Amino acid sequence: MKFVIQRDRLVQSVQDVMKAITSRTTIPILTGIKIIATDEGVSLTGSDSDISIESFIPKEEDEDVIVDIKQPGSIVIQAKFFSEIVKKLPLETVEIEVIGSFQTVIRSGKSEFNLIGLDPDEYPHLPQIEDGKVFKVPTDLLKTMIRQTVFAVSTSETRPVLTGVNWQVGNNELICIATDSHRLALRKAAIETDSDAHYNVVIPGKSLSELSKILDDTTEPIEIVITENQVLFKAKHLLFFSRLLEGNYPDTSRLIPTDSKTAITLNAKEFLHVIDRASLLAREGRNNVVKLTTVGDDLIEISSNSPEIGKVIEQIKSQLIEGEELKISFSAKYMMDALKALEDTEIHVYFTGAMRPFVIRPIHNDSILQLILPVRTY
Incomplete structure (x- = not known):
């Protein structure tokens, strides 16, 4: 096997397939990257037997020659060393050649590495998937x-x-x-x-x-x-x-409630910042709990109390509070994760009681919802 390849494309493909490679595998050959050179181009494969990734680098793209195949062939090279080497090579092109029994030479400019490769025939085959469904x-x-x-x-x-x-x-x-x-x-x-x-x-x-x-x-x-x-x-x-x-x-x-006793409309970003500040004192204690209390028709109080550290209380204006008064505690982390996922500026939060799961939805988008179970704090 022998080919010359653009270094940037090689580095990108190596980084992609490295995401499937783990040093903790019980199959030693899976610590390597399998490289196959054919007349069409070069493919790289990484696998940990749960995930397998194959990245293909075509011979040319948009009339730009990316790989020059001198001799087709295949090899498995230790991923950890190969990925570090190709990132640090001096020139824009890299030559890779297999000589003798799996000896692999990597050249770029005046830099030359000799790596001991592994037998590509020992590498597990990728799953065969029929293009059916x-x-x-x-x-x-x-x-x-x-x-x-x-x-x-x-x-x-x-x-x-x-x-x-x-x-x-x-x-x-x-x-x-x-x-x-x-x-x-x-x-x-x-x-x-x-x-x-x-x-x-x-x-x-x-x-x-x-x-x-x-x-x-x-x-x-x-x-x-x-x-x-x-x-x-x-x-x-x-x-x-x-x-x-x-x-x-x-x-x-069955977990997602279809009705609610209390509904609140809020600005998601503002709400996220309030929860974030309240959680500053809650992180030390048991699983990061904050409390939400409705105050009148349009105020919500967010509070957190750590006996050894202190407490925080902050009020936030709600566009609308409908239904029963409410006091509920929940994990600040779960709420922050949910709000970050929603992206929307305005949200509805639907509660069905202090110990029942509650639902967060964007106002104008019914394709997404987040549900959180409250925490018992008394």
């Missing part, structure tokens, strides 16, 4: 949907299925739901599907976070293929595979 989502919408839900997945392995985001596809709609059983984030969007396509799968939160980091902010559609135990995201020159989580995701629709 495909649906498309604009890349920027997909990134937004991930950002607005993935933070609410569980970090505890006691119920592994909750460490993922539940994707429900049907009737030309994608619904993403994440919950750690103390809060829930839901986002839905209209998408292009085959009219009879129906899926209900759970994608690991970690996989979605890594995918989101790699994708560009474009309106280009990304193809999504779901099989029994894998999901494949196909972007331009990028394949991202993730295993699906096993087990049944809980029916969260």
Whole structure:
């Protein structure tokens, strides 16, 4: 194998596939990047057996030659060293050549590295996914949907299925739901599907976070293929595979209250800043609790009390308070996460009592909601 490649493109592809590589793998070859050079271009693959990423660098693009293939072939190179080396090479082009038994030479200018490669035939094959059930989502919408839900997945392995985001596809709609059983984030969007396509799968939160980091902010559609135990995201020159989580995701629709006893309309940004300030004294104590109390027709009081540190009280004006008076306590962190995900300036918060879950929705957008369980403080 021998080829010359633009360094910037190589560095970008290496960074992308590195997101799938972990040093904690029990399969030694998976600490490497697999490189395959063909007459079409160069592909790089990284995998930790849960996530696999393949990045393709075409021979030329827009009449610009990116790779000059002198001799096709393949090799697996230690990812940690390879990624550090290519970032620091002196020239804009890099030559990579495999000589003898997997000896790999990396040249750029007067710099030359010799790395001991591994046998590419030992590298596990990527999952074979038939292009059967495909649906498309604009890349920027997909990134937004991930950002607005993935933070609410569980970090505890006691119920592994909750460490993922539940994707429900049907009737030309994608619904993403994440919950750690103390809060829930839901986002839905209209998408292009085959009219009879129906899926209900759970994608690991970690996989979605890594995918989101790699994708560009474009309106280009990304193809999504779901099989029994894998999901494949196909972007331009990028394949991202993730295993699906096993087990049944809980029916969260029963958690979301349909009525409310108290409804508040607020400016989200202002509310976020008030919660943030109140949480300054709550961080030390048990799970960061703040209290919300309605005062009259248009005031809300946010307070926090740490016996060893002190207390904070701040009032914020509400556009509207409807229904019963209310005192409720909740995690400041959960509320701040929810408000950051909503993006909208005006929100409704619907309460059904001091110990019942409450719902936050943007005023003009019913495609997203956040739900939080209150905290008992007495």
